[in-house]
Amino acid sequence: MKKLETRDDIELLVNKFYEKVQHDDTIGFFFNDVAKVDWSKHLPKMYSFWETILFGQMTYKGNPMAVHFPINEKIPMEKRHFEHWVKLWTATIEENFSGEMAETAIYKANNIANLMGFKMETATRLNKN
Numbered sequence: 001m002k003k004l005e006t007r008d009d010i011e012l013l014v015n016k017f018y019e020k021v022q023h024d025d026t027i028g029f030f031f032n033d034v035a036k037v038d039w040s041k042h043l044p045k046m047y048s049f050w051e052t053i054l055f056g057q058m059t060y061k062g063n064p065m066a067v068h069f070p071i072n073e074k075i076p077m078e079k080r081h082f083e084h085w086v087k088l089w090t091a092t093i094e095e096n097f098s099g100e101m102a103e104t105a106i107y108k109a110n111n112i113a114n115l116m117g118f119k120m121e122t123a124t125r126l127n128k129n
């Protein structure tokens, strides 16, 4: 299996991941119906995000947490959604890549998803009070 080592690899990974996400019964609606994502803009952002996280190429400038709060206000993003996100991400990596960087991509996604899940849950709780 191929190592995860170039920007092209990241593009392939991200494309295949969001292909799954778009058609997914558990989290697809956040992208398709709640945020009505423009994929031609979202995908290049995600290439840069992962290139920055994994290869230290600082091509992504943004606040990944911030964009999720308005979505969470419309429909709460729950722990089970993040767990499912991570499941799809892990499956996409394991179907296409192996090696240390592939492992790192799984590990980092888990960390960010946990943190994001915690922040969304806290925001949902505060919004209710």
Ligand code: HEM
Pocket (backbone or CB within 6 Å): 027, 030, 031, 035, 036, 037, 038, 042, 045, 046, 049, 061, 062, 063, 064, 067, 068, 071, 077, 081, 082, 085, 108, 109, 112, 113, 116
């Ligand atoms: C249930 C889980 C998640 C859902 C439903 C979700 C949903 C979304 C949606 C709908 C957008 C697009 C917002 C827009 O352009 O209108 C977005 C952007 C983004 N998401 Fe997520 N997301 C999830 C988890 C994650 C995780 C775990 C990560 C990181 C590992 C992540 C990283 C990002 C980044 C980097 C952006 C682009 C931010 C920017 O515009 O600069 N998301 N997400």
